[in-house]
Amino acid sequence: MEYVYPAVFEQNSDGSITITYPDLPGCISEGKTLGNAIYMAQNALTQWIEFLLEAKEPVPIPSDIKSIKPLNNQFINLVRTEIRNNRAIRRTVSIPMWLDIKASEAGVSLSKILQDALKEKLGV
Structure with missing residues (x-):
């Protein structure tokens, strides 16, 4: 899913730039250039x-980017990110011991097989 937020970029006296998000209090970062x-x-x-x-x-x-008024040493820019939720998570599954032994002997990746089977079953 795509997310686009206005960010305030503020030029610091040392040349670095601090970034804040008015809609996300506490979300702060900084860059050297x-x-x-x-x-x-x-x-x-x-x-x-x-x-x-x-x-x-x-x-x-x-917020609407037009509603944010920058100070003299600031500018506003839209920042985009896409969250795909592709991060792997752990799930506990149960299979018969004999099947686990056979899979281990064959060097089969249970995670890969489970992913492939779920994708096929769900049509994704």
Whole structure:
């Protein structure tokens, strides 16, 4: 799923850039250059949204970029991330011991087989 949020980029006296998200209090990052700041902004947004989703917290609706008024040393930019939920998770499954022994002897990856079988069963 795609998420796009306005971010405030603030130029610091040492040349670094601090990034904050008005809609995501506490989501802060920093970059040494503009390119690095954009990269760090996307990483921070991705990790924040993933945290909210994992914690089953509501994901705030992004503000209209026009509603955010930057100060003299700031600019506003939209930052995009895509959360695919492809991260592997652990599940406990039960299979007969004899089947586990045969699979081990054959060097079969139970995770891969389970993934393939679920994809086929679900048509995805």
